[in-house]
Amino acid sequence: MRFENNLFNYNVSLQFADALLALMSAPKANEARAEWISMYSFAFPATHRNYKHLLYGDMNVLDWTGEDKPLWNRGEEWIPTKDELQYRHPTPAYHFFRMIARISGQGSDYGRIFDSVVTTWDSARTPRLYDRIRAVTTEVGGQVFITILNLSDELISNFRVHLRSLSSYKWAVVRETGRTMFDHVKDQFRLLNDTFSIELSASSLTQIILTSIPLDQIRTIQIHEDTFTPGNVNNLSYLQTTRLRATTLIDGYKHDITNLNIVWSSTLPHAVKVYQSGLVQRVRNGKRNAVISAKTFDHSCEAAIEIL
Numbered sequence: 001m002r003f004e005n006n007l008f009n010y011n012v013s014l015q016f017a018d019a020l021l022a023l024m025s026a027p028k029a030n031e032a033r034a035e036w037i038s039m040y041s042f043a044f045p046a047t048h049r050n051y052k053h054l055l056y057g058d059m060n061v062l063d064w065t066g067e068d069k070p071l072w073n074r075g076e077e078w079i080p081t082k083d084e085l086q087y088r089h090p091t092p093a094y095h096f097f098r099m100i101a102r103i104s105g106q107g108s109d110y111g112r113i114f115d116s117v118v119t120t121w122d123s124a125r126t127p128r129l130y131d132r133i134r135a136v137t138t139e140v141g142g143q144v145f146i147t148i149l150n151l152s153d154e155l156i157s158n159f160r161v162h163l164r165s166l167s168s169y170k171w172a173v174v175r176e177t178g179r180t181m182f183d184h185v186k187d188q189f190r191l192l193n194d195t196f197s198i199e200l201s202a203s204s205l206t207q208i209i210l211t212s213i214p215l216d217q218i219r220t221i222q223i224h225e226d227t228f229t230p231g232n233v234n235n236l237s238y239l240q241t242t243r244l245r246a247t248t249l250i251d252g253y254k255h256d257i258t259n260l261n262i263v264w265s266s267t268l269p270h271a272v273k274v275y276q277s278g279l280v281q282r283v284r285n286g287k288r289n290a291v292i293s294a295k296t297f298d299h300s301c302e303a304a305i306e307i308l
Contacts, residue, residue: 013092020100025136095182099207103138103145144210156200163194169210173261178204183276185297188261213255218248221303234308238285244278246294261297272307
């Protein structure tokens, strides 16, 4: 086996995303097996080995038995310690996983897959790309997610989306995982009619989120810590992680906008890194403080929190 095939490199990660989207679109959403597929794909068996391998990539030492046996008879020292479980070095597959997990829902609120969206592009100009595009539309938690995987190595500059019976959604946010950026906010715009066009980068996963939240009315952002790991904002040790969420208050209603139109950044990214899902990790030993910022895509408002 070639070395790069042992890892979740970018090309293998694209295949991984393709398989997950195929699972999502295979059954009808109201069938019980849809929830089981989602649980198996996104959670089970989520041990410290196979799930974390979406994060640091080495698929060579998996224990596929699910019985917590020492890996390949290498001894107990190969089972990660509690501190090692905090280590996250996301592969591209992890970011694809994060985006697709959003459309699976949780518990009884699993994603409802429907055909109220038609996506088209100029197939006459690019007929060879017809089999290289996969699109799944899902409704989860009051939002609609149009998830589009471009498996080709060509840019599609005019991918048209036609909405049906979705007039209650007033805004769209476009997020993308590509070869250089991971799950980042690419655009946001008001839905003025039922048709719009976007650009699909080559070899990318694009997610259009339709929301009824009035994004132009976001005036303040609150950052909250929501974590179950040993690390926290007041004492984040080497390789430990914590998770931050961004919320806003509009007309008395609280909205979680962490995975919507928020751009996360760190003043010391080489020491304390923040991913676009709000996950924070200290990646350099030392106690230098860093400031993590959450800013709306249109730069209308910003909030910050210090990591000690």
